[in-house]
Amino acid sequence: MSCWDTLADYGLRSIGIGERLLPRSDFTLCQQVVLIGSGMIWNIYFGLVALVSGFLLATAVALGKASGHRVIRKLSEWFIFVFRGSPLFIQFFFAYFGFQSLKSVSSVFDAFSAAWLGALIVLFLNTAAYSGEIFYGALRSVPKGDAEAADAYGLSGWSRFRRIIWPTMLRLAWPAYTNEAIFLFHATTLVYFSGFPAWQQRGDALYYANYFADKTFNPFVPYPILAGYFILLTLTVVSVFGLINRRLNRHLPQEQRLRMRFRPNLIR
Amino acid sequence: MPTRARGTAIFSFCTDPSTLSDAAWLGCYLTTGKHMALYWSFGTVLLLLAITAPTALAFGFGGAAAARSRFLPLRWFGQAYIAIVRGVPDIAFFLFFVIALDQAFEYIRHRIKCPDWDQPVRQGNDFVVCAEAKLPLGNAAQWIHETYGFFLAVLTFSIVFGAFAANVLYGAMRAVPHAQLETAEAYGMTPRQTFRRVLVPQMWVYALPGLSNLWMVLIKATPLLFLLGVEDIVYWARELGGSKTPRFTDYPHGDWRMWYFFALLVFYLCFTRVSEIVLERLMVKLTYGQATLGGESQRKAAA
Numbered sequence: 001m002s003c004w005d006t007l008a009d010y011g012l013r014s015i016g017i018g019e020r021l022l023p024r025s026d027f028t029l030c031q032q033v034v035l036i037g038s039g040m041i042w043n044i045y046f047g048l049v050a051l052v053s054g055f056l057l058a059t060a061v062a063l064g065k066a067s068g069h070r071v072i073r074k075l076s077e078w079f080i081f082v083f084r085g086s087p088l089f090i091q092f093f094f095a096y097f098g099f100q101s102l103k104s105v106s107s108v109f110d111a112f113s114a115a116w117l118g119a120l121i122v123l124f125l126n127t128a129a130y131s132g133e134i135f136y137g138a139l140r141s142v143p144k145g146d147a148e149a150a151d152a153y154g155l156s157g158w159s160r161f162r163r164i165i166w167p168t169m170l171r172l173a174w175p176a177y178t179n180e181a182i183f184l185f186h187a188t189t190l191v192y193f194s195g196f197p198a199w200q201q202r203g204d205a206l207y208y209a210n211y212f213a214d215k216t217f218n219p220f221v222p223y224p225i226l227a228g229y230f231i232l233l234t235l236t237v238v239s240v241f242g243l244i245n246r247r248l249n250r251h252l253p254q255e256q257r258l259r260m261r262f263r264p265n266l267i268r
Numbered sequence: 269m270p271t272r273a274r275g276t277a278i279f280s281f282c283t284d285p286s287t288l289s290d291a292a293w294l295g296c297y298l299t300t301g302k303h304m305a306l307y308w309s310f311g312t313v314l315l316l317l318a319i320t321a322p323t324a325l326a327f328g329f330g331g332a333a334a335a336r337s338r339f340l341p342l343r344w345f346g347q348a349y350i351a352i353v354r355g356v357p358d359i360a361f362f363l364f365f366v367i368a369l370d371q372a373f374e375y376i377r378h379r380i381k382c383p384d385w386d387q388p389v390r391q392g393n394d395f396v397v398c399a400e401a402k403l404p405l406g407n408a409a410q411w412i413h414e415t416y417g418f419f420l421a422v423l424t425f426s427i428v429f430g431a432f433a434a435n436v437l438y439g440a441m442r443a444v445p446h447a448q449l450e451t452a453e454a455y456g457m458t459p460r461q462t463f464r465r466v467l468v469p470q471m472w473v474y475a476l477p478g479l480s481n482l483w484m485v486l487i488k489a490t491p492l493l494f495l496l497g498v499e500d501i502v503y504w505a506r507e508l509g510g511s512k513t514p515r516f517t518d519y520p521h522g523d524w525r526m527w528y529f530f531a532l533l534v535f536y537l538c539f540t541r542v543s544e545i546v547l548e549r550l551m552v553k554l555t556y557g558q559a560t561l562g563g564e565s566q567r568k569a570a571a
Contacts, residue, residue: 186358
């Protein structure tokens with residue numbers, strides 16, 4: 001079987017298109033590359049959707065933590081504390097078993113114990129908490145002069161936030177937020193190891209890499225392939241965020257622009 | 269016919285749980301032998317932290333020193349060690365190193381103990397070493413297997429977190445003012461003396477914020493022990509929380525795994541909160557009298 005056939009059979013295996021049966025023996029390098037790559041679809045899906053939806057909640061949480069209203073502030077602080085203070089792995093487990101119990105209450109919750117929705121919700125809340133803290137820090141370091149200038153121009157309320165505070169907050173938070181995005185993509189690999197079942201063996205990249213490592217008892221092939229994919233993904237995230245960073249800083253003189261620093265490490 | 273697993277009860281009134289009131293039932297339930305194993309596994313987590321933190325620090329120190337080395341291959345090795353672990357999900361490293369280290373150890377023992385073995389070690393999908401090279405030996409006791417598994421887990425954690433620590437320490441070494449090193453050189457110290465007497469004592473203040481962040485991350489990484497095959501708190505929470513029928517236990521209940529994981533969540537929240545407070549105090553202590561902004565504001569506040 002040529003590598004093209006393998007690609008046609010297994011290229012979209014992780015979303016249920018193509019050959020149903022996974023290879024069971026005599027694994028070729030091509031099969032491993034294709035299947036692990038196919039699993040990356042899930043990593044990208046989880047990362048992208050959680051990132052975009054989490055961004056909105058994060059902004060709200062950051063504003064809430066900076067708010068003068070006591071109840072809103074406390075709620076935001078607790079939200080951030082709970083999700084940043086506990087391991088993501090445990091959050092996944094708790095959410096999965098929580099959704100399982102809710103299933104018996106109402107059939108509305110049926111979809112929640114599937115990874116595509118349940119794990120996504122956890123990732124969404126988790127990244128909202130981490131980015132919320134980053135945005136809150138940036139919000140507090142918005143220069144006083146910017147806000148005063150906005151007042152002097154007669155801007156207030158929503159337009160003051162939308163045109164002055166928010167862009168500056170994003171600009172200041174962007175390098176840290178880039179790291180958060182990279183963590184988030186790395187964290188998506190935990191999904192299928194934390195209770196959420198891979199229905200019909202449709203898993204993410206690490207799920208397939210682990211499958212091959214278990215079957216061949218040789219970790220030296222699948223995990224480096226996975227590493228290669230993730231380095232590519234990380235580089236893509238860094239360059240996309242770098243472009244946005246350039247746009248956010250386009251009004252500044254060249255030497256004042258915040259340099260992007262590539263410092264991904266650390267898990268939650 | 270299945271026999272009921274009747275552990276030794278701690279309280280004397282626990283002999284027949286079906287007759288008990290709710291509170292007493294819960295008291296008996298939470299002190300069964302298996303629950304004691306759960307409580308001990310919290311000790312496993314703490315033990316892992318206690319061993320891993322210093323080991324990872326040592327690995328990190330070695331990595332950072334290597335990345336600064338004047339010997340080119342060593343420098344490359346140090347920098348590659350720092351760089352690779354950062355770009356790839358660390359859970360992949362956890363899964364990788366556990367098998368890779370195990371096979372590396374067995375392979376080395378295989379080469380030493382069975383020099384006249386003529387078959388290849390990798391045969392198709394199997395990894396075959398001679399019986400004497402097996403780790404642990406096939407006839408070893410259960411606790412040896414468990415200890416070996418735990419040892420592998422500690423080593424894996426140390427390698428991965430060593431890379432993170434190396435990253436922090438490498439940055440801290442570069443943050444030490446260059447004039448300090450030049451002064452040391454002017455006094456005629458060799459590079460080795462400069463490193464030991466000037467650079468290392470001064471870098472810790474710069475490293476502490478990064479290291480305390482690392483400690484928090486290390487705490488939150490401990491549930492991954494479960495993936496490495498150690499019977500840790502996650503293992504027991506899944507084990508004990510699942511629904512139990514009266515056929516096999518004195519304490520039948522439904523699916524309580526959600527509540528067990530809720531308890532773990534609370535445990536971790538408390539643990540990270542306490543660590544945060546302690547590290548904050550430590551930072552206040554270390555900045556006392558330092559020529560930094562933090563030290564300056566402490567001085568002003570006291571005056």
